Each structure stands twice: as structure tokens, then as C-alpha cells.
Amino acid sequence: MLTKKVEDLCNRQIEREGYSSNLYLAMAAWAESSGMAGIAAWLYKQSDEERVHMLRFIGYVNERGGSVTVPAFRQPPEKYNGVLEMFREVLKHEQFITGSINEVLAGAIAENDYATTNWIQWFVKEQLEEESSAQLILDKLELAGAAGLYFLDRDIMALRG
Numbered sequence: 001m002l003t004k005k006v007e008d009l010c011n012r013q014i015e016r017e018g019y020s021s022n023l024y025l026a027m028a029a030w031a032e033s034s035g036m037a038g039i040a041a042w043l044y045k046q047s048d049e050e051r052v053h054m055l056r057f058i059g060y061v062n063e064r065g066g067s068v069t070v071p072a073f074r075q076p077p078e079k080y081n082g083v084l085e086m087f088r089e090v091l092k093h094e095q096f097i098t099g100s101i102n103e104v105l106a107g108a109i110a111e112n113d114y115a116t117t118n119w120i121q122w123f124v125k126e127q128l129e130e131e132s133s134a135q136l137i138l139d140k141l142e143l144a145g146a147a148g149l150y151f152l153d154r155d156i157m158a159l160r161g
């Protein structure tokens, strides 16, 4: 059984992964409506992956005999001040999520919950990749500038390994 503290941390993470999914969905819709089909496709895919992260937490809480809370998600912003600023938000958000995963891990360690300590390692590794892919795109956007955005938008999906 999960302790109450670890269960609460997992439920908090369910909310955060679900919000991440909606945030990237909103960003995807904005990018699509702004003529950036490639960046939109990248963000739609990212949104799907965040939903899978949420499902992983839901499955894990149930597997450990805990109780899952699916929350109401707050509404993400509809408009973004350009693609560069949007990807700065993506990176900042992923850094926040990394901190949040680390808190789940720290909570599990404090409760002597070795199963969760072990299980969450997948997310520790995933967050390394998430931060580095957001940083990669941000670097490329900065290099590309407005003139290069057309080409980056065309090629962005190739950056997904």
C-alpha cells in the first residue's frame, strides 16, 4: 500500500502531467492557427506523451492499492507571444516538472517506499530528455531567427528520434 503522503504526491503529479498535456495542446492549437504546422505537430505529439505520463501515474497508484483523483485542470493560456517565447515557457514548465518528480522521489525515500523510489526512476530519466529536447528546440529557434523559422518548422519533426 502507498502511504498517504506518497499517494498525495502521485495524485499531485497526475494533475501536473494532465495539465502539461493540456498546456501543450493549447500551444499546438495556437501554433497551428499561426501557420506553423510542424511545430504544431511536435506539440500535439508532446501533448499525447504527457497524457501517457498521467496514465502511468494513474496505473501505478491503482497497482499499489491507492486511490486516484482525476482533477479539473485549469485552463492553459490561449495565446502566445511568438514561438520563441512559447518554447521558453516549455523549457520552464519542464524544469518545474523535473522539480516536481524529484519531490515525489524525495517523498518516497522519506517514507521508506523503495518500490516507488525504483518505479519513479523512469521519470527521472524522462525529465532529462524532456529538458534537453526543449533546450535543443529553443537553441535552434534562436539560431534560426524569423527568416529561418519556415525551415525549422518544416524540419522539426525529424528532431524526434
Ligand SMILES: [Fe+2]
Binding pocket: 017, 020, 049, 050, 053, 097
Ligand atoms: Fe511529463
Ligand SMILES: [Fe+2]
Binding pocket: 020, 050, 094, 097, 130
Ligand atoms: Fe514533459
